[in-house]
Amino acid sequence: xxxxxxxxxxxxxxxxxxxxxxxxxxxxxxxxxxxxxxxxxxxxxxxxxxxxxxxxxxxxxxxxxxxxxxxxxxxxxxxxxxxxxxxxxxxxxxxxxxxxxxxxxxxxxxxxxxxxxxxxxxxxxxxxxxxxxxxxxxxxxxxxxxxxxxxxxxxxxxxxxxxxxxxxxxxxxxxxxxxxxxxxxxxxxxxxxxxxxxxxxxxxxxxxxxxxxxxxx
Numbered sequence: 001x002x003x004x005x006x007x008x009x010x011x012x013x014x015x016x017x018x019x020x021x022x023x024x025x026x027x028x029x030x031x032x033x034x035x036x037x038x039x040x041x042x043x044x045x046x047x048x049x050x051x052x053x054x055x056x057x058x059x060x061x062x063x064x065x066x067x068x069x070x071x072x073x074x075x076x077x078x079x080x081x082x083x084x085x086x087x088x089x090x091x092x093x094x095x096x097x098x099x100x101x102x103x104x105x106x107x108x109x110x111x112x113x114x115x116x117x118x119x120x121x122x123x124x125x126x127x128x129x130x131x132x133x134x135x136x137x138x139x140x141x142x143x144x145x146x147x148x149x150x151x152x153x154x155x156x157x158x159x160x161x162x163x164x165x166x167x168x169x170x171x172x173x174x175x176x177x178x179x180x181x182x183x184x185x186x187x188x189x190x191x192x193x194x195x196x197x198x199x200x201x202x203x204x205x206x207x208x209x210x211x212x213x214x215x216x217x
Contacts, residue, residue: 060083060084060085060086060165061083061085061086062086062087062088062158063086063087063088063102063104064086065083065086065104066083070113070118071086071102071104071113074104074111074113074120075104075106075111078108078109078111078123080106080107080108080109081106082106082107083104083105083106084105084106084107084165084169085103085104085105085161085162085165086102086103086104086105087102087103087156087158087162088100088101088102088103088115088156089101089102089103089154089155089156089162090140090154090155090156091112091152091153091154092153092154092155092190092211093190094190094191094194096211098155099114100114100115100116101113101114101115101121101154102115103154103156103162105162105165105166105169106169107126107169107172107173108125108126108173109123109124109125109126110123110124110126110129110144110166111123112124112152122152124144124146124149124152126166126169126170126173127170127173127174128146128147128148128149129144129145129146129166129170129178130145130146130147130178130179131145131178131179131180131181132144132145132163132166132167132178132179132180132181133145133181133183133186133188133198134159134163134180134181134182135182135183135184135186135198135200135207136182136183136184136200137184137200137202137207138207139159139200139207139209140155140156140157140159141153141154141155141159141198141200141209142154142155142156142159142162142163143186143188143198144166145188145189150189150190150191150192151188151189151190152188153188153190153196153198153211163180166178167180184199184200184201185197185198185199185200186198187214194213195213195214196211196212196213196214197211197212197214198210198211199211199212
């Protein structure tokens with residue numbers, strides 16, 4: 001069963017009167033790559049957002065987790081069964097490669113599953129999430145900051161919904177509210193000793209994103 005269609009087919013629903021903007025250019029290690037145009041960010045007042053993303057319906061589970069034997073088994077093994085969100089995403093590896101993943105968010109954890117091998121690649125407890133980083137522009141990227149482990153940079157056309165779901169899930173199980181940092185430049189730990197910087201720039205009607213390795217002082 002092909003539960004993971006190519007991500008370039010995923011598109012943000014445009015307004016009827018306006019065509020969707022072109023995808024952003026992503027420069028990784030000096031070479032520009034094209035990544036599908038992401039959904040809008042979280043804070044309407046702080047971000048340049050597509051109005052289509054503001055009015056788009058939020059379904060939550062776009063995969064049908066409980067109808068998928070592999071995903072259902074992974075959650076059952078961890079004692080999780082309340083799915084708040086599930087969808088296809090792109091995850092950026094330590095080396096800068098993009099990997100297809102299925103992101104499942106429950107009321108206790110985030111799961112990243114390899115859709116080709118049906119293997120759980122990473123589980124992040126919501127209690128371990130310290131911060132979420134997003135830009136002030138209209139792009140797909142978001143970083144989940146996990147100080148006790150290492151961070152995770154991903155891209156999704158449903159970024160706004162993912163950020164909202166994570167924040168609300170953490171609030172519902174604790175008195176802690178994770179910070180949502182909105183900036184056109186932020187850092188994240190791609191590995192314990194590997195720090196990368198993500199920079200966003202709006203030019204010619206599109207968002208250019210550059211990911212660079214930050215040298216140690």
